[in-house]
Amino acid sequence: MATIDVGGNIIEAVSNYAAGDKVSVCIRPEAIMLDLTKPTSSARNSFIGEIIRVVTFGSLNRIVVNCGFQLVVLVTKKSAEELNLEKGGSIYASFKATGIHTIRREGD
Structure with a gap:
């Protein structure tokens, strides 16, 4: 298990x-799962954020959430x-440590 600092937020990842x-x-x-209240689940990562964009296309919606970093x-x-x-609303975004893919950044 690794902890990754993303703009001051700690993400747990494999x-x-x-x-x-x-x-x-x-x-x-x-x-990524969304919830109105802080979830109790096996997801190692849960952040509250503000919805900054909602785009509907067919039967799906793409939601952009600012949690100190964008999801x-x-x-x-x-x-x-x-x-x-809706844009401007608060929402919890959660995801599992196993659902994260990390890629080494060269030259930083």
Whole structure:
């Protein structure tokens, strides 16, 4: 297990890189869960953030959340309606440590 500082926020991830290595953190948009209250789940990472963009395309919505760093989340239109996801709203974004892909950054 690794802890990664992303703009002062600590993300827990499964990674084989050494302590001190600079990495980029990649999370698939459909691997991020949204909730109105702080979830109690096995997800190691949970951040409260502000919804800064909602884009609807077909039966899906792309939600951009600012948690001190930006997350792009993909949810069904029905889920977005049930959670009343609107620009400016607060939401918890959660994801598992196993859902993170890290890539070493060279030259930083």
